[in-house]
Amino acid sequence: MALATFLQHLLNALQWGSFYALIALGYTMVYGVLLLINFAHGDIFMVGAYIGFFIATFLLGLGAGTALALPSWVILALTILGSMILTAGVGVTIERVAYRPLRERGAHRLYLVITALMIGLFLEYLNLSTLGAADRGFPELIPTEIYTVGGVSFTNIKLIVIGLAIVVMVGLELFLRRTKWGMAMRAISYDKTAVPLMGVPVNAIIIVTFIIGSSLAALAGIMYGAAYHVISFDMGILIGWKAFIAAVVGGIGEIRGAMVGGFLLAFIEIFVAALGPSTYRDLVAFTVLLVILTIKPTGIFGVARRQKV
Amino acid sequence: MRKYYLPLVVLLLSVVAIGGSWLRIFNDYWQLVLLFMGINIILTVSLNLINGYMGEFSCGHAGFMAVGAYVTSVLTVWLFADDKVFGPPVLPAGWAIPLFPVALIIGAIAASLVGLLVAIPSFRTRGDYLAIITLAVNYIVKSAIENMEVIGGPRGFVGMKRVMNNMAGVFDAPWLLIWTFIGMLVTILIIRNFMSSTFGKGVEAIREDEIAAELMSVNTKRVKVIAFMLSCGLAGLAGGLFAHGPGGYVNPGTFTILKSTEIMVMVYLGGMGSISGSIISAIGFTLLLELLRPLGVFKWVVIPLLLVVMMLRRPTGILGNKELTDVFPKLRTIFGSEEESYALASD
Numbered sequence: 001m002a003l004a005t006f007l008q009h010l011l012n013a014l015q016w017g018s019f020y021a022l023i024a025l026g027y028t029m030v031y032g033v034l035l036l037i038n039f040a041h042g043d044i045f046m047v048g049a050y051i052g053f054f055i056a057t058f059l060l061g062l063g064a065g066t067a068l069a070l071p072s073w074v075i076l077a078l079t080i081l082g083s084m085i086l087t088a089g090v091g092v093t094i095e096r097v098a099y100r101p102l103r104e105r106g107a108h109r110l111y112l113v114i115t116a117l118m119i120g121l122f123l124e125y126l127n128l129s130t131l132g133a134a135d136r137g138f139p140e141l142i143p144t145e146i147y148t149v150g151g152v153s154f155t156n157i158k159l160i161v162i163g164l165a166i167v168v169m170v171g172l173e174l175f176l177r178r179t180k181w182g183m184a185m186r187a188i189s190y191d192k193t194a195v196p197l198m199g200v201p202v203n204a205i206i207i208v209t210f211i212i213g214s215s216l217a218a219l220a221g222i223m224y225g226a227a228y229h230v231i232s233f234d235m236g237i238l239i240g241w242k243a244f245i246a247a248v249v250g251g252i253g254e255i256r257g258a259m260v261g262g263f264l265l266a267f268i269e270i271f272v273a274a275l276g277p278s279t280y281r282d283l284v285a286f287t288v289l290l291v292i293l294t295i296k297p298t299g300i301f302g303v304a305r306r307q308k309v
Numbered sequence: 310m311r312k313y314y315l316p317l318v319v320l321l322l323s324v325v326a327i328g329g330s331w332l333r334i335f336n337d338y339w340q341l342v343l344l345f346m347g348i349n350i351i352l353t354v355s356l357n358l359i360n361g362y363m364g365e366f367s368c369g370h371a372g373f374m375a376v377g378a379y380v381t382s383v384l385t386v387w388l389f390a391d392d393k394v395f396g397p398p399v400l401p402a403g404w405a406i407p408l409f410p411v412a413l414i415i416g417a418i419a420a421s422l423v424g425l426l427v428a429i430p431s432f433r434t435r436g437d438y439l440a441i442i443t444l445a446v447n448y449i450v451k452s453a454i455e456n457m458e459v460i461g462g463p464r465g466f467v468g469m470k471r472v473m474n475n476m477a478g479v480f481d482a483p484w485l486l487i488w489t490f491i492g493m494l495v496t497i498l499i500i501r502n503f504m505s506s507t508f509g510k511g512v513e514a515i516r517e518d519e520i521a522a523e524l525m526s527v528n529t530k531r532v533k534v535i536a537f538m539l540s541c542g543l544a545g546l547a548g549g550l551f552a553h554g555p556g557g558y559v560n561p562g563t564f565t566i567l568k569s570t571e572i573m574v575m576v577y578l579g580g581m582g583s584i585s586g587s588i589i590s591a592i593g594f595t596l597l598l599e600l601l602r603p604l605g606v607f608k609w610v611v612i613p614l615l616l617v618v619m620m621l622r623r624p625t626g627i628l629g630n631k632e633l634t635d636v637f638p639k640l641r642t643i644f645g646s647e648e649e650s651y652a653l654a655s656d
Contacts (some may be wrong), residue, residue: 037437098617107624110366114577115620117570118613125609241444241566248441279463283452286445290426293442297434 004151009274010267015158015227017266018165022220023243024250024258025172026213032189032253033209034103037113040094040120041217042240047090047123048218049138049231050131052083056139076141080222084215091214092207094119100203120240127233135232138225161223168216169259176255181208189253249289251302260300265289319497323490330483340486341555342599347489348547348554349591351496353575354584355543358500360573361581361630362509363536364516366440367427369447370544370572373420375564376450377545378552381416382469382559383460385409390471394459402475409476410488413549420545421538423450428537432530435519447569454561465560469553489550496543501584503539512536513582574616580626585633590626 023045030038056079063069070078098115145156176182184205187195196202225231242265250261268285272278293299326343329335335343352370359367387395389405400408423446430442455463476484503509511532514522523529552559571594579590597615601608634640 031437037440098621101621102624105621105624107620108581110360110581111577111620111624111626113366114574115617118574118616118620121570121609122613122617125606125613129606129610237566245441245444248438252437277456279456280452282448283456286448286452290430290442290445290449293434293438293445294430297430297438299438 002151005274007152009270011152011154011158011162013267013270014162014263016270017263018161019220019224019239019262020243020246020266021165021259021262022168022216022223023240024247024262025168025255026217027244027247028250028252028254028258029172029185029209029213031247033185033206034099035109035189036099037116037244038213039113039116039240039244040123041213042236042238042243043120043123044087044091044094044214044236045217045221045224045240046127046231046233046236047221048083048087048214049221049225049235050127050136051086052079052218052222052225053136053138053231055079055082056141060139072141072143079141080219083218083222087218087221088211088215091210091217095206095210100206120236124233124237131233133233135230138229138231140226140229141222142226157223157227161227164219164223165259168219169255172212173255181205185209245286245289249292249299251299254299254301257299257301264300319494323494327483327487327490330486337555340483342595344486344489344550344554346592346595347486347493348551349572349575349595350493350588351489351543351547351550352572353579353587353591354496354500355540355547356572356576357579357582357584357587358503358512358536358540360576361583361587362504362516363512363533364581365431366436367443367540368440368566368569368573369427369443369445369450370540371564371566371568372443372447372450373424373541373544374548374551374568375454375559375561376423377413377416377420377542377548378559378564379416379454379460379466379548380419380545381412381549382466382552384412384415385472385553386466386468388412389475390468392468392471398475403479405472405476406479406484409472409484410491413488413492413546416549417542417546420548421542424537424541425534427541428534431533431537444566447564447566451561451564461560463561465558465562466552467558469559470557473553473557485550485553492546492550496546497584497588499539499543504584508532508535516582578616578619578626580628580630582630583626583628583632586626586628586631589628589633593627 023041026041026044027038030036030041056075059070059075059078098119099112102112102115142157142160146153147156176186184195184200185208187198187200188202188205192202221231224235243262246261246265247258248261249264250257250259252258265285268288269281272281272284276284296302326335330340330343352374356367356370359365383395385405386392388399388408389402391397426446426449427439427443431439434442454460460466473485504512511522511527511529514525514527515529515532519529548564575590575594576587578594579586579588597612598608601611604611628636
């Protein structure tokens with residue numbers, strides 16, 4: 001494989017991995033705090049993309065063609081901000097309505113997982129039945145520019161997506177390590193019974209976790225729309241499951257793990273598709289992940305929790 | 310004698326269902342619903358062994374179902390039907406009736422061997438990490454089938470209709486329904502007896518505390534391998550039956566995570582570690598799907614909401630980890646073992 005081709009695939013894999021990583025971060029944060037696999041997260045990504053779509057379409061239509069039309073960077077900023085806030089609202093509502101009551105009744109952890117699965121189905125099919133099955137074209141918020149450097153061509157969106165994912169990861173890592181809220185989150189995942197006794201408002205921390213996770217999913221959704229220009233009601237299903245797998249392979253509950261897992265999965269997928277028939281993509285990717293988990297059962301960065309008898 | 314009452318009641322109901330279908334008292338639609346009920350009961354009861362009794366979280370049951378479905382279908386089509394790929398039938402049509410269960414069993418064995426893919430990592434992995442492994446196996450199976458052009462790849466595999474027609478041509482009976490109900494009875498009996506055997510106690514011990522179980526001389530690896538293979542094998546049996554259903558057509562798109570989710574929902578709805586709960590929820594869920602069919606796409610908006618509300622009302626599922634006889638102790642005088650009913654009488 002020529003170097004230029006290799007770099008081209010590498011760049012594509014980095015972009016694709018950024019989506020996995022941004023979604024996996026949401027999984028991993030909720031898991032870190034609640035030990036809950038929030039299977040609705042992939043669909044929250046979809047909800048974020050749709051909310052972004054509606055806000056962008058509305059703003060673009062506002063005074064279009066006249067002098068009153070908003071400049072494109074304002075539209076982009078408002079779309080991202082609005083979608084992140086509204087999607088965070090959706091995430092928090094789900095936590096308040098479906099998860100917390102169940103948690104307070106002392107339901108088995110796996111019942112919460114099933115509830116999360118049901119919420120995901122509900123979001124998908126609510127979208128399907130109200131908005132229809134047709135794909136929607138995402139408006140072009142960022143004018144695409146194509147650069148070519150030494151035979152490798154890339155768009156500005158690709159760079160933005162990759163840069164954003166890295167910035168978000170570093171920011172989250174700093175948030176978890178350097179702030180009081182972050183410390184509280186790590187404390188809850190360390191010991192669920194002692195921490196409330198120390199005066200940490202557990203429910204408030206959980207809400208913050210859902211806000212961060214959901215708004216990151218919304219960000220990923222808008223970037224997905226900007227990069228691929230097509231959104232559909234089922235866009236979150238496969239990418240959500242795969243991001244979850246990526247989070248676990250990286251070591252669930254670890255920010256670095258979500259990132260590394262997401263990029264790893266994307267690398268395998270892109271390079272299998274590049275080297276062999278693309279139908280083998282899932283087969284090879286999941287076999288590699290199976291082998292990794294068999295060799296290192298807690299994922300790449302995961303630390304085994306000591307069990308007491 | 311009493312311990313045979315429960316199987317006898319189920320047998321009686323099955324005979325009514327099959328007899329009714331044979332004599333055309335139930336129309337094709339109701340036969341289909343009965344078929345799905347039987348298959349769903351097999352799937353739910355078998356998954357309950359892993360997700361309920363053993364407390365693991367297997368979310369790839371549809372993958373094992375797919376293995377059973379394809380192995381059984383390829384066998385029956387190769388042996389008993391005229392097919393473009395496999396040529397004329399190898400055996401005369403009359404052999405189809407006695408050999409059909411053999412094909413089902415081979416499909417189940419194949420599925421249980423694939424179950425080893427999950428069972429072996431489970432020695433070192435637990436909980437959510439094992440969940441991923443089951444999820445990955447589901448994807449691997451689906452993707453592997455999609456890449457096998459011989460058996461139709463992503464287009465699916467057809468020809469089972471001809472097998473069923475051949476069987477009906479030799480002797481007219483609702484064969485599929487008969488084998489589904491026999492499979493269902495066998496599944497219930499196997500899981501019930503397995504859970505009251507030493508292995509079953511080992512499975513429950515692993516759920517409570519794996520390390521303590523190991524210290525108490527439970528051979529956890531062996532128990533896990535047997536439990537996984539049994540559960541996956543029964544899923545394969547259900548898959549084999551499912552593939553020969555109306556249309557006689559399977560495609561890999563059927564055996565996705567959505568199918569696995571459906572089975573999991575039935576398990577948790579019925580209650581973790583309750584066979585009667587699983588049976589009730591499998592029947593109820595099948596009926597619910599049929600009742601809401603007029604809603605079309607909206608069905609999948611209503612069902613998740615209903616289930617979430619149900620979970621909030623009963624956070625342990627319909628029966629929790631109890632059996633029907635624990636909830637209604639009077640039933641024990643009919644269905645329970647003799648010692649139990651003596652104990653009840655002396656209370």
